Amino acid sequence: MPKPGPRLRLVDVAERAGVSLATASRALAGRDGVSAEVADRVRQVSRELGYVANPYARTLAGGASPTVGLIVHQIDDPYFSEIAGGVIQVAGEQGLLVQICHSGRNPEHELRQVRHLIAQRVGIILIAGSGYTDPAVEAEARRELSAFQDLGGRVAAIGRHHLGVDAVLPDNEAGGRALGEHLLSLGHRRIAIASAAGGLTTVEDRLAGVDAALRRHGRALTDLPVVRTEFTRDGGRVAAERILRDHPETTAILALNDSMAIGVLATLRAHRIAVPERISVVGFNDVSVAADLAPSLTTVRLPMTEMGRMALDLALKPRSKRPRRRSTGHTLVVRDSTGPAPAG
Amino acid sequence: MPKPGPRLRLVDVAERAGVSLATASRALAGRDGVSAEVADRVRQVSRELGYVANPYARTLAGGASPTVGLIVHQIDDPYFSEIAGGVIQVAGEQGLLVQICHSGRNPEHELRQVRHLIAQRVGIILIAGSGYTDPAVEAEARRELSAFQDLGGRVAAIGRHHLGVDAVLPDNEAGGRALGEHLLSLGHRRIAIASAAGGLTTVEDRLAGVDAALRRHGRALTDLPVVRTEFTRDGGRVAAERILRDHPETTAILALNDSMAIGVLATLRAHRIAVPERISVVGFNDVSVAADLAPSLTTVRLPMTEMGRMALDLALKPRSKRPRRRSTGHTLVVRDSTGPAPAG
DNA sequence: TTAGGGTACGTAAGCGCTTTCGCAAGCGCT
DNA sequence: AGCGCTTGCGAAAGCGCTTACGTACCCTAA
8 A cells, every 4th residue: 555755845835935844834824923924925935835734744743634524324325425515515615635434324334434433533524314223322423423522523414413413404394394285285195105214313304294284184194104115216116116005095105305206206107107197206305316307306405515515614613512403495396296186 | 623632542552462562563564573473462452442543643654545535526426426435335345535526527626636635645546537638637647646656656547548547447439339239220320429528538439339330330420410518417408409409300319428318318308209209318327317217218337336446446456567457347228218210 | 602694572763743832032111 | 221021933842653773582503
């Protein structure tokens, strides 16, 4: 494995600017104790020479760690890759590095990644994805992250609020409600839900929203079949098959995310079931292909890129005593996958 | 910005194992000059204590840099996110960290990212995406990368072979040929091509393949309209509009990647043009949604995840004097977006 | 027996940076 | 003029690691 090569060092800059190493360091870090003109000169020289600080030396010496660790379930899931896009964008602007690792939808593996990132001395940890189902693992993660924060680390969660840390949260409940209202207003009564496993923040909140909508119409979530598989296209396929088998009278399938909805659509197509004429389908998130599917998908748009940006912004802000919440807007995007409930 | 906190250090492990710092270091690095039993003891203690070396200190001291920089156009493009998935997978197995940055389809920006990664002292640089169109920028990048390699850095390219470095290359030419043959064998003669800008390896190779197929039928690429936009869904939309306007007799649109094909399909749908009855559509790459589109997309499958894996593997291998090439297989995947050319 | 050579380990010198500390110069005040 | 104070800067001590270099020790050969 390779070694980094000899490069421009801070001493070189300092020498060229006619100041000491310490002064150069202070000048570039924006610390005070340096006169404005000297600071300007150093910055000028640094720019001319194209100096970039060695992040390893910097971190080792007790400076800020310039790297942010981002934990996602799987980077090739569009939901996460869009979030990552936002994080990378902000990081680029700030001169930070983004390290991405996979939790693979596995709480214990995620915990391992958290530990690894901490051991690797990243400065900031961003965790995207649904929360823990295992309270023991959850508690352990909370403990690790809290210790990390006590040592000056920054943490933010994206789309979950289990960890006792700052979080960027879409209003899943309101989104779920909007979808529920939309289907009900189209006359759908036999709605089936394609959901991921229980215990996840995302899932429970969205379901709560659907429930709220139902209750306004004198019904409740408990009246509806909720099929629990996974937040993937395959999960959607499996859920759809099960719904068609066990609840053939269904006129609308509410998938709790777009990946599942895509799987549902594919399955309905395979069964030659017309969407939305026979069955309407809705998703959640509005991943970018949603608009280009056939039929295009009615869904709730979450600003995923923006969520990534916000999360890093949040983590970059000075820490507050209590965990902060930033909520993001959501928009019901009505497209071609929903229509009036079939008569009868 | 946060500081990394005090953690378990190598001295702690060394003390606990009753050896000196140097010996502990050697033992964990697998260097010789340490008796087997001592080495075992150190490794044992290290494992018990959960020791993870501080990568900053390690790199600074002249050890291997544990981080690999991956440059992609945009992480939320499925082609790149699947590649990234492969890289992250291998990196995870090897205990390496992956830093992702965006080139934004801009050669100069990509060059800047290369410089930045080098300045950040990453050990390995992986570059995905199409090559340079500007020879000056290309030459400059080549120079930087070559200097980086001379200092012990490792580099591999994914899906391009411009840079004079090791590369993982899908057989774009054969893939293009397969698509061409497929359309021709279905009787299509009025084929239009939705392409990205010229000068990119990917583009030229795929086009060359199409040309080869055409020539076997006594025709040539130059007979066909080639519309050049961008490798994105929007690019596909624009290309399709232009094709419909300027070449209404077209019976098949060959898009040079799936994103474009998705845009093409969306546009045809908007124009209520039946696919594949009136116009057949093919893409390239087989991103995962391709199978779930309606109609599902005929395309050439590239093993993107595998390409990411291979690239990192390649970079991890000892460097050879001449740039190595690894080619990947490709498979024509015939789905519902292609059918016989309409009569007449 | 002793010189020579290998082996196993410890000592210590850095890697490039941040930061504490100390010193000199400049200021206002008595 | 003398005192303390602030301000601007340099010297030097590490951060945790790798890696020469040095030094015991043991083995073999003469």
